[in-house]
Amino acid sequence: MKARDILTANVITVRVDVPLAEIADLLVRNRIGSLPVLDAHDRVAGVVSEDDFLRRIETGTERRRSRLAEFFTSDAVLQQDYVRSRGLRAGDIMRTDQPRIGPDAELAEIADVLERHNIHSVLVVEGDKLVGIVSRSDLVRAYASVADTRAQPTEGDRAIREALLLELASQPWGRRLENTIVVTDGIVHLWGQAVSPTERAALRVAAERIPGVRTVQDHTTLTGPASFVE
Numbered sequence: 001m002k003a004r005d006i007l008t009a010n011v012i013t014v015r016v017d018v019p020l021a022e023i024a025d026l027l028v029r030n031r032i033g034s035l036p037v038l039d040a041h042d043r044v045a046g047v048v049s050e051d052d053f054l055r056r057i058e059t060g061t062e063r064r065r066s067r068l069a070e071f072f073t074s075d076a077v078l079q080q081d082y083v084r085s086r087g088l089r090a091g092d093i094m095r096t097d098q099p100r101i102g103p104d105a106e107l108a109e110i111a112d113v114l115e116r117h118n119i120h121s122v123l124v125v126e127g128d129k130l131v132g133i134v135s136r137s138d139l140v141r142a143y144a145s146v147a148d149t150r151a152q153p154t155e156g157d158r159a160i161r162e163a164l165l166l167e168l169a170s171q172p173w174g175r176r177l178e179n180t181i182v183v184t185d186g187i188v189h190l191w192g193q194a195v196s197p198t199e200r201a202a203l204r205v206a207a208e209r210i211p212g213v214r215t216v217q218d219h220t221t222l223t224g225p226a227s228f229v230e
Helices: 020-030 067-071 075-086 107-117 136-146 155-169 197-208
Strands: 034-038 044-049 121-126 129-135 180-184 187-191 215-218
Touching (some): 020 034, 034 129, 107 121, 187 197
């Protein structure tokens, strides 16, 4: 199984010039920990996460060094701290050294990256273009989907998944960001959240209508009404 089989393609992104207040609002309202940052050419420029809001002058949490520590700290580092604690846009505080993987990365490789860098999710890119994101939750869901059969996705399974993702993306209710779809041996596994039984039914029907689908296994949990940003 590869990144392309489990990644979340419907990812919220921001531009480098987006104000931090807007980014904080997106993180809170969508209950996510990070956002990819794109440049004017839709290339991945970096990532802004909750960690980047820890040291802010507005909350009185900016990094403070003793005079002695400042003496032994380079001007470049002090300047960087100044920008990160006072910058107003995504480009000021984003991390540019976050690891990235390709869509054909094996799950073992993804697990190594997440563990080695102690991160919750990793960007999936082709060249400099964002394809999606794979999170720790996606790996757990992938395991649960194949634990009994050890079946690996075929090209037919990948075609089913792609067709279902396209169908859901075309529906205003089908853009739930934290949901995961795994397809193995013609069986569609639906993971994540649904706010109502009707949403569950709509997800199931969308999957059942895809040619080649043998059955649908619904693992979603009902969470009640929620507000999501497209």
